[in-house]
Amino acid sequence: MNLPAHLDRLRREIRGYAIDYGLDFFEVIFEVLDYDRMNEVAAYGGYPTRYPHWRFGMEYEHLSKSYAHGLHKIYEMVINNNPCYAYLLEENAPVDQKIVMAHVYGHSDFFKNNVSFSKTNRKMVDEMANHAARIRRFMEKYTVEAVEDFIDACLSLEGLIDPHSPFIVRERTRDDGNAEEEETAPRRLRSKDYMSNFINPPSFLEEQQKKLDEERHRAKRFPEEAVRDVLKFLLEHAPLESWQSEVLNIIREEAYYFAPQGQTKIMNEGWATYWHSKIMTEKALTDAEVIDYADHHSGTVASHSGRLNPYKLGLELYKDIEDRWNKGKFGKEYDECEDSRARREWDRRLGLGREKIFEVRRLHNDVTFIDAFLTEEFAVTHRYFTYQYNKKANQQQIASRDFKSIKAQLLFQLTNHGQPFIFVTDANYRNRGELFLMHRHEGMDLKIDWARETLRNVQRIWHRPVHLQTLAENRGRVLSFDGKDHSEADSADVASADAASR
Amino acid sequence: MALKIEQDLNRFKQIVRGRIKKNLRKYITHGELIGRRGKDLISIPIPQIDLPRFVYGPNQTGGVGQGEGEIGQPVGAGEPEEGSGKAGDAPGEHILEVEVPLDELAKILGEELELPDIKHKGRKQIISEKDKYSGVATAGPESLRHFKRTYKEALKRQIASGTYDPMSPRIVPIRRDRRYRTWRVQREPETNAVIVYMMDVSGSMGDEQKEIVRLESFWIDTWLRSQYKGLEVRYIIHDAEARLVDQETFYHTRESGGTVISSAYRLCDKLVRDEFPPEEWNVYLFHFSDGDNWSQGDTEECVRILREALLPATNQYCYGQVESPYGTGQFLQDLREAFAEDERVALSQIEGKDAIYASIKEFLGRGR
Numbered sequence: 001m002n003l004p005a006h007l008d009r010l011r012r013e014i015r016g017y018a019i020d021y022g023l024d025f026f027e028v029i030f031e032v033l034d035y036d037r038m039n040e041v042a043a044y045g046g047y048p049t050r051y052p053h054w055r056f057g058m059e060y061e062h063l064s065k066s067y068a069h070g071l072h073k074i075y076e077m078v079i080n081n082n083p084c085y086a087y088l089l090e091e092n093a094p095v096d097q098k099i100v101m102a103h104v105y106g107h108s109d110f111f112k113n114n115v116s117f118s119k120t121n122r123k124m125v126d127e128m129a130n131h132a133a134r135i136r137r138f139m140e141k142y143t144v145e146a147v148e149d150f151i152d153a154c155l156s157l158e159g160l161i162d163p164h165s166p167f168i169v170r171e172r173t174r175d176d177g178n179a180e181e182e183e184t185a186p187r188r189l190r191s192k193d194y195m196s197n198f199i200n201p202p203s204f205l206e207e208q209q210k211k212l213d214e215e216r217h218r219a220k221r222f223p224e225e226a227v228r229d230v231l232k233f234l235l236e237h238a239p240l241e242s243w244q245s246e247v248l249n250i251i252r253e254e255a256y257y258f259a260p261q262g263q264t265k266i267m268n269e270g271w272a273t274y275w276h277s278k279i280m281t282e283k284a285l286t287d288a289e290v291i292d293y294a295d296h297h298s299g300t301v302a303s304h305s306g307r308l309n310p311y312k313l314g315l316e317l318y319k320d321i322e323d324r325w326n327k328g329k330f331g332k333e334y335d336e337c338e339d340s341r342a343r344r345e346w347d348r349r350l351g352l353g354r355e356k357i358f359e360v361r362r363l364h365n366d367v368t369f370i371d372a373f374l375t376e377e378f379a380v381t382h383r384y385f386t387y388q389y390n391k392k393a394n395q396q397q398i399a400s401r402d403f404k405s406i407k408a409q410l411l412f413q414l415t416n417h418g419q420p421f422i423f424v425t426d427a428n429y430r431n432r433g434e435l436f437l438m439h440r441h442e443g444m445d446l447k448i449d450w451a452r453e454t455l456r457n458v459q460r461i462w463h464r465p466v467h468l469q470t471l472a473e474n475r476g477r478v479l480s481f482d483g484k485d486h487s488e489a490d491s492a493d494v495a496s497a498d499a500a501s502r
Numbered sequence: 503m504a505l506k507i508e509q510d511l512n513r514f515k516q517i518v519r520g521r522i523k524k525n526l527r528k529y530i531t532h533g534e535l536i537g538r539r540g541k542d543l544i545s546i547p548i549p550q551i552d553l554p555r556f557v558y559g560p561n562q563t564g565g566v567g568q569g570e571g572e573i574g575q576p577v578g579a580g581e582p583e584e585g586s587g588k589a590g591d592a593p594g595e596h597i598l599e600v601e602v603p604l605d606e607l608a609k610i611l612g613e614e615l616e617l618p619d620i621k622h623k624g625r626k627q628i629i630s631e632k633d634k635y636s637g638v639a640t641a642g643p644e645s646l647r648h649f650k651r652t653y654k655e656a657l658k659r660q661i662a663s664g665t666y667d668p669m670s671p672r673i674v675p676i677r678r679d680r681r682y683r684t685w686r687v688q689r690e691p692e693t694n695a696v697i698v699y700m701m702d703v704s705g706s707m708g709d710e711q712k713e714i715v716r717l718e719s720f721w722i723d724t725w726l727r728s729q730y731k732g733l734e735v736r737y738i739i740h741d742a743e744a745r746l747v748d749q750e751t752f753y754h755t756r757e758s759g760g761t762v763i764s765s766a767y768r769l770c771d772k773l774v775r776d777e778f779p780p781e782e783w784n785v786y787l788f789h790f791s792d793g794d795n796w797s798q799g800d801t802e803e804c805v806r807i808l809r810e811a812l813l814p815a816t817n818q819y820c821y822g823q824v825e826s827p828y829g830t831g832q833f834l835q836d837l838r839e840a841f842a843e844d845e846r847v848a849l850s851q852i853e854g855k856d857a858i859y860a861s862i863k864e865f866l867g868r869g870r
Contacts, residue, residue, distance in 0.1 A: 040506065055553070057509075057511035309568075383568055385571065386566055393576070397576050
């Protein structure tokens with residue numbers, strides 16, 4: 001664990017610069033690894049100890065193969081923990097090690113200060129080791145296959161959490177349920193008998209009755225409202241053995257721990273890249289290292305085949321924000337200025353840039369970051385575009401350079417980490433304890449074969465038949481799996497059959 | 503240094519093996535594996551080892567990119583390679599390619615088809631010497647002490663001398679109980695084998711028929727290679743005449759002439775006699791045709807050569823009749839009649855790719 005003297009010297013130097021710039025980080029423990037160990041640690045997501053599972057083996061195989069073929073090299077790996085752990089690749093040149101260290105201090109500052117991470121477990125290294133110990137114990141007791149098999153099912157659903165839920169505080173008042181007396185019949189307006197049919201027309205009353213029934217039915221429904229945190233729902237209501245609950249709980253806990261990283265990829269990588277370039281170009285670089293630094297840095301921010309690179313987008317946005325706040329290019333007066341030359345040359349010499357980006361890194365996540373700070377000028381300057389798949393040509397093609405669509409597309413793909421929204425809507429479907437899930441369709445279809453396989457895993461946890469309502473090729477469909485067979489129905493048919501059965 | 507990941511890696515490999523086994527019939531039939539061959543490894547695409555999730559369908563999402571280009575211009579495929587790597591968390595669309603040693607593949611084939619190991623012919627064999635720790639001695643270095651055997655000796659002695667008490671089963675070895683591992687020189691027979699593939703390349707054998715032969719011979723090779731240390735392969739094609747050719751030519755020659763099967767058998771007999779004397783070699787003969795022969799007279803000649811020359815020299819002679827729209831399929835009938843009870847003859851009718859599986863089992867299932 002002791003860093004060799006020459007690297008420790010570099011570490012102290014870089015750490016000093018980071019502090020001078022005002023970075024506020026968890027201490028970082030660096031470890032030097034050879035590439036074999038690096039691939040191993042990377043396969044475990046950076047954690048020294050994880051629970052045993054074949055997919056880590058697969059990841060390792062993949063990493064070590066592609067390393068052997070020269071397809072990739074892991075430069076940097078850092079984990080959100082207090083202290084942070086980070087790894088240096090033994091074979092790297094000193095200039096690479098300096099870049100990595102500077103980059104890592106950027107990440108550590110981000111982990112410590114960004115609000116998305118405020119609820120994460122900062123002793124996750126220990127927690128992961130606990131998870132590993134517990135799962136090993138289950139494996140000894142219930143066999144490796146049984147436990148691993150169950151983990152497979154849980155992992156298949158690990159995305160079904162509500163990443164915002166750690167921030168939602170729900171206060172329930174006791175008298176919520178019986179605040180009002182339940183109405184069972186529609187209210188009639190008072191009228192003379194002979195006027196009754198006019199003032200309270202039977203058709204109207206009937207309609208009201210229907211609405212009331214529906215409402216009462218909804219109130220009886222379980223869950224009362226659609227549930228986003230499917231894993232939690234399963235934990236609380238699926239008929240699991242206690243070890244299975246524990247396994248599911250572990251998977252869920254890790255999913256919540258990792259969620260903020262998914263929500264802040266652009267911001268976090270942009271921030272780390274911003275700081276490594278700042279520290280290196282302004283402080284740490286020696287004359288002899290300039291070429292190697294430039295090579296490494298341009299590799300980090302290169303966009304390949306036109307695709308978006310989060311390192312680059314993040315870096316450029318921070319630089320743009322810093323520049324705008326330095327020059328006062330914000331606020332009512334600037335926004336309303338229509339003289340393009342005046343806008344370009346706008347400079348109120350406010351010097352608020354540095355302060356602003358520190359604030360941004362504290363308060364935003366990728367969605368709000370893009371929403372608040374991606375301007376039309378920025379998109380034009382950096383030549384952003386949207387692309388779409390063209391079926392005829394069987395390729396992705398540039399679709400538009402229109403600012404609105406660029407922003408909309410970016411926000412869309414960042415929302416929920418680009419994953420579909422799935423909710424539990426009924427846990428007593430058909431009054432038979434079957435589980436009904438709903439996919440909220442937002443313009444894109446699910447990959448149906450995967451959805452079926454995933455549904456199979458939901459069933460393994462729920463035990464009773466499970467259903468998923470979705471929209472595919474403009475047709476409402478309900479996919480079902482009963483433990484043996486898959487089936488599918490038009491959702492219109494399902495809805496009417498369902499109504500009839502009630 | 504031992505890696506912790508080892509256990510997970512093994513588990514992964516075990517799962518992959520299971521998948522291969524499950525899909526073996528498909529692999530055998532579709533031939534997606536051939537052409538992916540390295541020297542000792544074969545790369546096999548495994549579908550869906552990824553954990554399924556609720557995700558959007560492919561090519562629906564589109565995205566945002568950066569750079570020059572007109573509207574309608576293609577955007578290069580392939581995910582962006584990031585400057586700094588990260589343990590992958592994106593469930594990709596990819597099919598996993600795994601490399602499996604051919605030996606392992608043969609083992610899977612053997613298990614799935616329930617192929618018995620081949621009993622090598624007990625003729626003159628090339629012998630190699632090898633030291634193996636398979637003996638036990640009463641003296642030796644402490645580092646080679648055989649604990650289990652030592653305790654066994656002690657137990658024997660205690661029972662014999664009546665000092666063993668089952669209620670308090672304490673066993674204390676003394677000096678003369680000690681046993682040590684020791685090596686013995688093992689003379690390992692190194693058996694060699696030769697496969698001779700013969701194929702009719704006359705006009706009636708189309709591409710589809712040849713593809714079947716190619717697939718079937720790949721699996722035969724793979725299996726026999728796992729059974730013998732040295733394996734030679736020879737190829738003979740024939741129409742009205744027979745020629746010894748290389749593998750490439752074997753699969754890609756097409757002639758328009760007629761078919762005289764005996765020409766191939768005669769050439770095969772000469773090849774075996776000259777180069778692979780059966781006292782030293784395990785000889786396997788495979789012949790594929792669509793069952794047409796020039797004349798009934800030539801078929802009789804074939805049966806004679808087989809009976810007198812080839813069968814005595816071979817472990818097994820296999821004839822695979824690949825159905826073609828042009829063939830009468832008579833040859834198989836004739837062989838059936840001539841060699842109904844002969845253990846050394848395996849016959850199989852291969853109607854299409856789906857029949858390859860059963861055909862391989864027929865050919866290799868006797869363990870000869």
